[in-house]
Amino acid sequence: MQSIPAESEFAVERGAEPAWRRWLVLFIAALLGLAGALYLAVVLLDPFSTGRFTPLQRIDIAIHSVALSNAGRVRDPSFDSAIMGNSVARRIDPARLSVATGRRFVLLAVDALLPDQQLVIARAFARHHRGTASFVFVLDPFWCADNVRAWPRRRELQEWLYQSSDFEYLSRIFFPQAIEAAGRRLLILAGRLGPARPPNGYEPINTLYVPADMPERMRTMQRPRDAAAPDAPFPLLDLLAHFVAGVEPQVNVLMIFPPAFVGSLPEPGSAADRREAACKGAAQRIAAGRPNTEYLDLRIENEKTRLIANFYDPNHYRDDIAREIEQAIAGRFLSAFGAARER
């Protein structure tokens, strides 16, 4: 065992006290001064374009993280309609949908985001577009869980960016990505840089990691059989029902189950099949119970969902399918809600 230092290790030499006092003063002043200046700069530069505590009211997308940059998108007046979801929704092109419907769509889907987290973003969009918003909710089996915490949170959403007291916002805005985004926003304001991501949230995936053996895995995968009882609760759909009931009646809402590879669809006649049917029924009831609310089910077995080439993996369709989904959404929007209202 090596010796442990004596307690006199940091004793001061005689006469050195004033110099060490000045050192401490300099250290504390520099620490507080630097931290304070940096904090003030971050708050005033408003890195995520929330419009809080800043004279800057324009929207800049100054960070790559979609979960963070959506805090600006939700208040962007350039858009009046939002596509909500997770990675399953990120192939839907809001620009094409805008052309097809006459509305101005923004993609607010975030990879790996769970339903209750998606609703945090949806509520913020609804609040900033009071009475004029439209929503497309891209649903997946996560919505059919029988308890809110059924799935592990793979992505943390900074919910305080979307809804928080002033104190909470000010106490949490000092973090690495905020510094990064504040710096980038400064460069954007100076005209030296463009936005970190497209303002409407859509960009073609060309970096999606797909294991080389994915087609083989899809070919041999077993369809799900087990699930909760069909009459078990659907707490996440209840949250969705509560959300749609809370927004103004004229707000258009479309819920859609997008196509998934047949291998991920429940085995017909199994418990999973009965559960999914009950889930879809619950979503239909939400649509039936409110005006300006529609339901669309494309999560079915057919020629397209049997074709492996149409999917990156069992849950994520490729762009050809995305174009068809856009057409289906646009068609339902036009038939159910009519052409875009003048706003």
Next chain:
Amino acid sequence: MLFNSYAFLLAFLPAAILVCRIVDPHPRARIPALIALSLAFYAYWDWRFLALLIPSIVINWWAAKLYLATRRGGVVTVAIAANLAVLAAFKYPAFIADNLAFATGVDFGHVGAVLPLGISFFTFHHIMYLVDLRRGRAPEYPLDRYALYICYFPQVLSGPLVRWNEVMHQFGREIFTPGWQRRCAAGAMFVVLGLAQKVFLGDPLGRIIDPIYEQALAGALPDGRAWIGLAFAFQVFFDFAGYSDVAIGLALILGVQLPRNFDAPFRASSIQEFWQSWHMTLARFLRDYVFFPLAYSGIGGREHRVTRQLVAILITMALCGLWHGAAWHFVLWGTLQGVALIWGAVWRRYLPSPGLVLGWAATVGFFVFTSVFFRGATLDAIWRIYEGLLIPPFGVTTREWRIIALAVFVAVVLPPSHEIVRRLTEKPRAIVALGLAALGVAVLVQIGRGENDEFIYFQF
């Protein structure tokens, strides 16, 4: 309260320094003030744990008093047994129930309790004092001083494991005596460097390592990423060495010097040297209170002295593993360390030295390789990590390699923090103050992530 939280750094710590400054001219108020601060610090996590900590202090102090009054060794024996029983009741019920169920076939259902923070550490503090009391080495202390020894907030949660004779005389002394500025500067350096180790090295490693071990729980790791799991040895080092540095720094600011806990273990060229520089205060506790009594117990007579010592090493290190966690993989980890220590002792006696480089590679390689037993949640998961090592690490990304390479560089090449602080405090330099302030701001920004990872040793 986490050291790496705004609540601690921006509220509790300045308040604690202010309180100490106010009471400093009043000798009788110093220890009570520190006890109050320490109990507030401890209760911040869960005030109900005070219901264990306070009686634990009072009962052990009373047992010591009773022993001194009666000189009956049984009092100390009972007190130590009671401390260990309480520790076992909180820490090991599930482990004991699972093993009984395995042996008897009787299912005891879910057994377990919330582990009070720091229980393993304050139990050992009680034991150190009581054993030394019976050996006639420790004096009697008033309740307030003994209470502070047990609950002193810089060390109550995860050490360092401090001997009573290292700190008792430091408690209650005037803090702001002439020359306090250099000591405070050194304390600030330890705090900033400790937090930097945690947030810039330990936590980033944890964020790449945790998914690997989670994946190992679910199934095989066929993509060569199991290699990332080996970096846990460095994660736990920066996590705990960082924590220890913060504890040492806080105590220094408040006028108390705690013993150091790490001394560049990843530069060790033998396993003995490694364990002399890794969690040094625990190693010292195990040596003095477990190994020595076993090794010199006289069992088996003089002719079995060597065998007895080797068996004592094995038992001591197996217990070291069990102390770290109530699971067989921890016991296996400790036993492997014991086997390595025996191997090292035998080698040193009968074989030529392998040389510094080979010895270093074998030592660090062994510790890194066996750290999987420490981190893996189940024996199956541990096996899957080792299986995954059969595949070359092509699946590890450049970013992950960078994080690991930086950690290895700092652990192996840079001097230990106490050496850095010693050099930086040779004389007061403005550039050091500014650099440390900048690092402190970077730490604060990093802490602002809001996902501050607990220190690993909080669970022990």
